Every structure is written in C-alpha cells, then in structure tokens.
Amino acid sequence: MRRTDRLFDLILILRDGRLHRAEDLAAELEVSVRTIYRDMDTLALSGVPVAGERGLGYMMTAPITLPPLNLTLTELEALHLGMAVVGEAADDELKQAARTLSAKIDAVLPEDRSTPPSGWGFAVYPFQDAAAGFRFMPQIRKSIRSRQKLAITYADEKGARSERVVRPLQMEYWGRVWTVTCWCELRQDFRVFRVDRIRSLNVMAELFVEEQGKSLADYMALSHSEGAPKPGTA
Structure with missing residues (x-):
C-alpha cells in the first residue's frame, strides 16, 4: 500500500471519533506500530485535527466532511482542477504559485470547516492523483x-x-481526493469508491428507485457504526 493511501485510510478510521490504539491501527493496516507513529506525526503536522500520544491512542477531534463554503461543488472542483494542472506544470514558479494559492485558500476558510487546514491535501495527495478522476x-x-x-x-x-454496476448516492471531498458512495450490485452492499481509481465509466440508461436498505439514509446510518465500508473496499 502506498503511503498516501495509508494516510487516507487512517483518516477514514479516525473519523468515527473513537480512541484507537496504535497497535490496533497497525494490525488493521498491516504495518508496524512505528510506522503508525510516523504517519500520525505526518497527519498532525499537516493540519489534520488528530489528538493523542504514543502508548495511549489517537482520535480525530473534528469531523472531515464537505465544508460549508460559499462555493458550489462544481466551483470547488473547477478550482482544484486548475491547481491540479498548474501543480503538474514544468514551470517551477507556477508550481510554487499553486502551493501558495492553496495555502491562502485554506487560510480564509471558516474555522468550522472540515477539509483539513494548512494545505495538508497538497502535501499528502499529489495533484496528479487527484486530477486523474476529474474527467x-x-x-x-x-x-x-x-x-x-x-x-x-x-x-x-x-x-x-x-x-x-453501481447506484451512485453521493460524492464527498477529502483534501483533493473525491469519493463516490454507491450501492454496488456486484457485492449487494454499500461501497465507497475513490474517483481517481475509476478507470472507465459509462452512464447506463437504466434508472433506479430508492429501496429500503439501499438508500443514502441507510448508508448514513451505517456510517455511524463499525460496519461502514472504507473507500476502495472490493
């Protein structure tokens, strides 16, 4: 597992607000406890709202969800697509400009925002990865x-x-990584897919109606339990 993927998985685990021991996190992600210590230090330095210490455990002190900005999702998508393009440019000056722009945007967001502060998304997720799914x-x-x-x-x-074949229910934004929550007809269960990992997509003519056990409300209820699927779960 790439480190960026592991950091993303750590955020998803910690979002439940519970205290998690480093040993349990290490077992779930199949890494050493020392690696978890380093990853938690990285998340904290990047501005992700986590608290805890070695030997006791870690927890997230604020939720990570789409923030209440005065931007629409489409505007936010356009903004990050632009920074993604510039961030991958050959011009070093433009790359630096994308980084400083990211920091300025983060600085003026409201304090109760749930996107991670201090531009951590730029550091954790290369723009190239995020841009892969924009299409x-x-x-x-x-x-x-x-x-x-x-x-x-x-x-x-x-x-x-x-x-x-999936029923798309909602999209969420995680510091330049977007996910889409779906009902997966193959697994007959909810799945959360990272948009940047979708390799092909076709809109089907077939429509779906809201059914008990397969709706967004059902998923939201499940997300408050330990049974909620993580992004990328096959």
Missing part, C-alpha cells in the same frame, strides 16, 4: 441527480480491476 465527475454528478446506474471499471489499491 468522470460530471457524469457522476448527473447520475446522482437523475438516479441512473453506472457501469464502472475500478482499480483497487493493488491495481486489480473489477467491473461494477
């Missing part, structure tokens, strides 16, 4: 509104691909 976001947004099923090809953290 599919218009179709995903449209399908959520129209309740159209999607046929996707998805690559897990090891690169293994699978074909899925």
Whole structure:
C-alpha cells in the first residue's frame, strides 16, 4: 500500500471519533506500530485535527466532511482542477504559485470547516492523483441527480480491476481526493469508491428507485457504526 493511501485510510478510521490504539491501527493496516507513529506525526503536522500520544491512542477531534463554503461543488472542483494542472506544470514558479494559492485558500476558510487546514491535501495527495478522476465527475454528478446506474471499471489499491454496476448516492471531498458512495450490485452492499481509481465509466440508461436498505439514509446510518465500508473496499 502506498503511503498516501495509508494516510487516507487512517483518516477514514479516525473519523468515527473513537480512541484507537496504535497497535490496533497497525494490525488493521498491516504495518508496524512505528510506522503508525510516523504517519500520525505526518497527519498532525499537516493540519489534520488528530489528538493523542504514543502508548495511549489517537482520535480525530473534528469531523472531515464537505465544508460549508460559499462555493458550489462544481466551483470547488473547477478550482482544484486548475491547481491540479498548474501543480503538474514544468514551470517551477507556477508550481510554487499553486502551493501558495492553496495555502491562502485554506487560510480564509471558516474555522468550522472540515477539509483539513494548512494545505495538508497538497502535501499528502499529489495533484496528479487527484486530477486523474476529474474527467468522470460530471457524469457522476448527473447520475446522482437523475438516479441512473453506472457501469464502472475500478482499480483497487493493488491495481486489480473489477467491473461494477453501481447506484451512485453521493460524492464527498477529502483534501483533493473525491469519493463516490454507491450501492454496488456486484457485492449487494454499500461501497465507497475513490474517483481517481475509476478507470472507465459509462452512464447506463437504466434508472433506479430508492429501496429500503439501499438508500443514502441507510448508508448514513451505517456510517455511524463499525460496519461502514472504507473507500476502495472490493
């Protein structure tokens, strides 16, 4: 597992607000306790609202969800797409400008925002990774509104691909990484897919209706329990 993926998984585990021992985190992510200590230091220095210490455990002190900005999701997407392009430019001056712009935007966001402060998303997630999934976001947004099923090809953290038919329910933003929560017809369960790992996507003509056990409300209820799926779960 890449370190950026592991840091993302740590955030998802800690978002439940509970205290997690380093030993338990290490076992779940299949790394050493020392690696967890280093990762937690990285998240804290990057501005992710985590608290704790070695020997006791760690917890997130504020939720990570889409912030109450005066920007629409489409505007936010456009902003980060622009920074993604500039951040991958060959011009060092432009790259630095993208970084300082990111820091300035973070500085003026309201204090109760749930996107991580201090530009941690820039440091943890290269813009190249985030930009990989932007091309599919218009179709995903449209399908959520129209309740159209999607046929996707998805690559897990090891690169293994699978074909899925899903019901898209909502999109979320995690510091330049976007996810889409779906009902997966292959697994007959909820799945949260990282948009940057979607390799192909087709909007199907087939529509879906809200069914008990398969709705966004059902997923939100599940997300408050330990059974909530993590992004990328096959």
